[in-house]
Amino acid sequence: MANRVVVVGGGVVGCAIAAELAAAGISTTLVEARTIAAGVSGGSLAALVRHFAGPPEELPFVLDSTALWAELAPHLLAEVGIDVEFDICGHVRLTERDGDDSGDTPAHLERLVDAERAAGLDVSVIEASDIRALLPLVDTRVIRFASWCPGDAKINALLACRALAAAVCRRGGEVVIGEPVLEIEAKDHWRVTTPSRSFEADAVVLAAGPWTPNLLARLDEQAAAGLTPRRAQCCATAALPPVIGPVVSKASVGIGVGYAQLHQTRHGEILFNTVVPSTDPRLPGGELDATVDLAFLVTSARTLARLFPPLRSVRLLRSWAACESWTPDQRFLIGPASAHPGLFVAAGDSGTGFLRAPLIARLICDLVLGGTPDHDLASYAPGRVGLAGAPS
Numbered sequence: 005m006a007n008r009v010v011v012v013g014g015g016v017v018g019c020a021i022a023a024e025l026a027a028a029g030i031s032t033t034l035v036e037a038r039t040i041a042a043g044v045s046g047g048s049l050a051a052l053v054r055h056f057a058g059p060p061e062e063l064p065f066v067l068d069s070t071a072l073w074a075e076l077a078p079h080l081l082a083e084v085g086i087d088v089e090f091d092i093c094g095h096v097r098l099t100e101r102d103g104d105d106s107g108d109t110p111a112h113l114e115r116l117v118d119a120e121r122a123a124g125l126d127v128s129v130i131e132a133s134d135i136r137a138l139l140p141l142v143d144t145r146v147i148r149f150a151s152w153c154p155g156d157a158k159i160n161a162l163l164a165c166r167a168l169a170a171a172v173c174r175r176g177g178e179v180v181i182g183e184p185v186l187e188i189e190a191k192d193h194w195r196v197t198t199p200s201r202s203f204e205a206d207a208v209v210l211a212a213g214p215w216t217p218n219l220l221a222r223l224d225e226q227a228a229a230g231l232t233p234r235r236a237q238c239c240a241t242a243a244l245p246p247v248i249g250p251v252v253s254k255a256s257v258g259i260g261v262g263y264a265q266l267h268q269t270r271h272g273e274i275l276f277n278t279v280v281p282s283t284d285p286r287l288p289g290g291e292l293d294a295t296v297d298l299a300f301l302v303t304s305a306r307t308l309a310r311l312f313p314p315l316r317s318v319r320l321l322r323s324w325a326a327c328e329s330w331t332p333d334q335r336f337l338i339g340p341a342s343a344h345p346g347l348f349v350a351a352g353d354s355g356t357g358f359l360r361a362p363l364i365a366r367l368i369c370d371l372v373l374g375g376t377p378d379h380d381l382a383s384y385a386p387g388r389v390g391l392a393g394a395p396s
């Protein structure tokens with residue numbers, strides 16, 4: 005069991021882990037290179053959608069994690085006074101009549117919905133009249149079929165990270181920002197060095213998102229090789245009156261090219277994106293290119309206008325890009341890394357890190373405390389077979 009832990013990375017995953025460790029009474033220091041949510045977390049749509057989150061065998065993980073978000077949201081409001089805007093708004097998943105949703109057939113959707121229902125998710129295939137009732141602005145002529153998951157939710161990405169970081173401090177931990185970790189050394193204990201400080205610890209948790217391989221490479225080459233950065237982009241409209249209630253996604257299987265997602269925030273902005281092919285964002289020196297593509301903007305705006313014709317003339321307020329961390333099997337790395345005891349990894353989000361962060365935090369905390377997590381982590385093990393290699 006570790007008494008002093010350093011968590012590297014102030015995204016949603018690192019903040020959730022540090023908050024959980026601090027709640028367990030462990031002396032916790034969260035070290036962030038820039039500021040809280042400066043990485044992919046601050047650029048996230050932060051939809052908590054369990055339907056189509058992955059193969060049905062992943063459902064116990066995401067069901068437990070979203071249940072934890074539902075507990076955490078009021079708890080954080082009471083503890084640190086931040087409303088993270090957790091809303092159970094439901095999720096409509098659409099397949100377009102003439103889109104690139106190749107491979108997506110009614111039979112495929114029905115099989116998936118049946119499998120997810122059997123695994124405990126409330127989800128169903130819906131008719132055109134139901135789609136209109138849920139999304140009055142949608143053009144049902146372009147929709148082939150749809151499904152509805154009433155318990156799916158959304159959250160405010162920035163507020164969620166800030167609330168978790170505030171909870172770390174409230175629980176007696178330390179949050180250090182503006183200090184990039186330069187070196188992590190294994191001695192009889194761990195030493196974590198930044199430009200102006202060094203921290204001694206019994207355990208270190210690497211939650212540095214797409215930058216994790218930079219820190220991990222010298223400690224566990226095999227685990228580091230499984231992580232590849234991938235650029236994801238997003239747009240926001242100017243604030244509108246409430247016009248879209250649920251999260252909406254449009255997809256064939258998985259979060260590949262052609263996948264689109266949108267929702268309207270409590271403040272009226274519609275956040276939306278469509279995934280387009282993207283180049284390798286790795287720049288010399290270990291930094292990542294977060295430039296927005298014009299092709300992305302055009303494709304995303306066209307998708308929005310095609311699905312919701314009345315939104316054709318809305319004003320685009322801003323757009324941004326961020327790099328996610330991908331693994332070949334699109335599963336996180338969660339667990340101990342390297343030959344040295346006391347080094348843990350929680351990275352490789354593959355586009356679903358908000359959904360999974362609270363449960364990842366609980367599992368890492370169990371491991372740090374020397375307990376046995378109540379989810380089987382074999383398929384998430386850092387350095388697992390088949391991990392190193394090209395991203396899918």
Ligand SMILES: Cc1cc2nc3c(=O)[nH]c(=O)nc-3n(C[C@H](O)[C@H](O)[C@H](O)COP(=O)(O)OP(=O)(O)OC[C@H]3O[C@@H](n4cnc5c(N)ncnc54)[C@H](O)[C@@H]3O)c2cc1C
Nearest residue numbers: 013015017037043044045048051185213353356357358359
């Ligand atoms: C457009 C978009 C839409 C998305 N939509 C969803 C969604 O709807 N639902 C969902 O679940 N997920 C979604 N995601 C994915 C989700 O945002 C990520 O999975 C999640 O934010 C990953 O969090 P993280 O903490 O692992 O990484 P990050 O947020 O990247 O955090 C890593 C942190 O480590 C810091 N760091 C890096 N190097 C160092 C160092 N040397 N020392 C100290 N700190 C360091 C970085 O500054 C950064 O703050 C989306 C992502 C994008 C971009």
